[in-house]
Amino acid sequence: MSNTNILYQHGTLALLVPGLLDGTITMKELLRHGDTGIGTGEGLDGELVILDGTPYQVDSNGSVNIVKDDFTLPFANIHFGSYQPLTSVDGISQKELEEKILSLTSTNTFFSIELHGQFTNVKTRAVKKSHKPYDTLAKTAESQSIFEKDTVTGTLLSYYSPEIFDGAAVGGFHHHFLSDNHDFGGHLLSLGTASGDVKLQQFDTLEQHLPVKNQSYMDFDFSGEDILGDIHKSE
Numbered sequence: 001m002s003n004t005n006i007l008y009q010h011g012t013l014a015l016l017v018p019g020l021l022d023g024t025i026t027m028k029e030l031l032r033h034g035d036t037g038i039g040t041g042e043g044l045d046g047e048l049v050i051l052d053g054t055p056y057q058v059d060s061n062g063s064v065n066i067v068k069d070d071f072t073l074p075f076a077n078i079h080f081g082s083y084q085p086l087t088s089v090d091g092i093s094q095k096e097l098e099e100k101i102l103s104l105t106s107t108n109t110f111f112s113i114e115l116h117g118q119f120t121n122v123k124t125r126a127v128k129k130s131h132k133p134y135d136t137l138a139k140t141a142e143s144q145s146i147f148e149k150d151t152v153t154g155t156l157l158s159y160y161s162p163e164i165f166d167g168a169a170v171g172g173f174h175h176h177f178l179s180d181n182h183d184f185g186g187h188l189l190s191l192g193t194a195s196g197d198v199k200l201q202q203f204d205t206l207e208q209h210l211p212v213k214n215q216s217y218m219d220f221d222f223s224g225e226d227i228l229g230d231i232h233k234s235e
């Protein structure tokens with residue numbers, strides 16, 4: 001039996017900041033820990049959305065690809081999907097959506113939101129893969145492509161992290177998007193309005209997996225870095 005109370009996280013956002021962008025887990029291994037998730041590829045190779053066990057990558061050309069088992073990632077969140085209905089929304093803004101979700105659930109634990117429906121003015125980004133030696137997250141993220149759709153039907157997949165876990169994750173929401181016809185998606189920058197059924201899955205356990213076989217990570221000195229400051233600039 002898969003445990004639907006566990007959020008599995010590989011890597012942390014903090015290790016991306018100074019440019020520790022090696023792929024340190026394979027998709028095959030990641031999918032042992034869930035069927036629903038988000039992440040990025042080695043060298044910030046696009047934005048991942050995993051739905052029903054299928055790993056979709058939105059690359060910097062805006063193409064949506066299904067990645068293979070040997071695709072590697074420096075960072076990912078994944079869990080076994082078991083969502084409960086939370087509420088329905090009809091044409092509300094991103095701010096109203098987030099406030100509504102937060103008013104209906106506790107902000108002191110990790111949770112995921114899945115919203116399938118109709119969206120307007122959706123703006124996403126995907127970064128172009130960089131190669132070693134890696135630059136910082138902020139520098140690498142400068143080579144991002146931005147995509148926009150006026151109206152689109154799709155799935156908004158989001159994770160919420162409590163502010164007290166800022167650093168391991170970014171406190172607050174992290175949204176990724178994938179259109180139903182798999183021609184648009186990525187890391188969500190903004191949306192105009194959202195309509196559809198909002199589903200919630202709350203976790204009681206964060207399983208934090210670290211890349212201990214990656215020498216660059218194990219030897220890195222984080223003491224001189226303004227990790228939190230840089231995370232907030234980049235995300």
Ligand SMILES: [Zn+2]
Pocket residue numbers: 038047174175176187188
């Ligand atoms: Zn993202």
